[in-house]
Amino acid sequence: MSDDSFVQKGAAATLAVPYVGAPQDFYFLLLPKATMLPVAAAIEPLRIANQVTNTKLYRWYIMTETGAPVRCSNGMVVTPDTPLAPLPPDAMGFVCAGVEPQDAASETTLNWLRREHRFGRKIGGICTGAFALAQAGLIQDHAFTLHWENQPGFVERYAHLKPSPNIYEVSGALMTCGGGSAATDMMLTLIEERHGKQLAIIVADMCLHVRSTSSTAPQKSNYAVAIGSRNQRLLSALQLMQESIEEPLSIGALCRELDISRRQLERLFSRYLDQSPMHVYSDMRLAHAFALMNETSLSVTEIALASGFNSATHFSRQFKRKFGASPHFFRKSWA
Known part of the structure; x- marks a missing residue:
């Protein structure tokens, strides 16, 4: 130059x-x-x-x-x-x-x-x-x-x-x-x-750029923006799920952590997300698995465990349901 x-x-x-x-x-x-x-x-x-x-x-x-x-x-x-x-x-x-x-x-x-x-x-x-x-x-x-x-x-x-x-x-x-x-x-x-x-x-x-106020600004929109709600219990539930991918919490454990009944939790998710808590949680874990599938050489079994699935077979079924292909076929097609 x-x-x-x-x-x-x-x-x-x-x-x-x-x-x-x-x-x-x-x-x-x-x-x-x-x-x-x-x-x-x-x-x-x-x-x-x-x-x-x-x-x-x-x-x-x-x-x-x-x-x-x-x-x-x-x-x-x-x-x-x-x-x-x-x-x-x-x-x-x-x-x-x-x-x-x-x-x-x-x-x-x-x-x-x-x-x-x-x-x-x-x-x-x-x-x-x-x-x-x-x-x-x-x-x-x-x-x-x-x-x-x-x-x-x-x-x-x-x-x-x-x-x-x-x-x-x-x-x-x-x-x-x-x-x-x-x-x-x-x-x-x-x-x-x-x-x-x-x-x-x-x-x-x-640059027509609105400068972030600090380097500590997060990379992603927070859950409140993503779901259009500031309901604190719902946001806390989503945060707990995200923090517990490898060792997922049961719905009972989530309710105890949030001091909320199962019925209340299910109503919150139904109202704001139109899904059950466990469906949302499963999708979070599958998204985590998708990232590992693309960017690591971990085996399918290792990815299943790292994403909170105790069985590679169950993980494969859920992965195919979500992404339309088994983990093995998905990885082979991207090789």
Whole structure:
């Protein structure tokens, strides 16, 4: 990328930023099947910050392992600026992944991540980049996150690491985000830290982005929004179910935890969800199994147990009822 292309003309009034120094460099390492949305959502705030200040505050580069084009999860092909190479001392590198992240990073990539970390470079993860960071042994005691869809498979693979439900996490030199527009929020935080709140606000407005008030904002809509109700007992029941996937509670245990009768619980679910409590609970566990089926090499029996089914046969019947194919056929068709 030409050095002149980092600052472009725009119609918005220029904001004077009292800054003298070298631009900050960002390198985005795209793994095969990386999700394009969060990559663009991370780069655009940098471009806009340069545009509205008419100053080269940031530079950004796309990397792939060999320098060859990479096909993203949406099928589009991205031509990188450079193959893997040592990062400049003050640069920050983000590993960007997407679907099937457990197989995306090669040993060459992992060794590059380890080397950059060893030399004190700031390394982060976008969307499911945390898989590569965990494989490289870089997460350790850091707070981190990745896309909520991929968290069940990640936890099964790295039981000692617990991702947060937040949109992004900053922990020392490690920055991670769940993908999508969370990448914009993460970059706005960096812009504000380096050049002030006013610039971050203008950049967010230029992105037509309503900035999250905090990194601790959850990635998913809460149950109250999802079901259109703030009934506290119903919300508590759903939360208990979600927290007890591997060892599901009986309906009697749920009622005791909630201090509610079985009839009251069934009426709540019927009124707001038009389903029985056990049907909702079963669907939660099957959704968990679906994620494990896609992103782990666990056997069908192991997935059944991890999803709260005591019998692989019963699990297979329920899985086929929900998704239209047996677990074995489903996995074979996606191989």
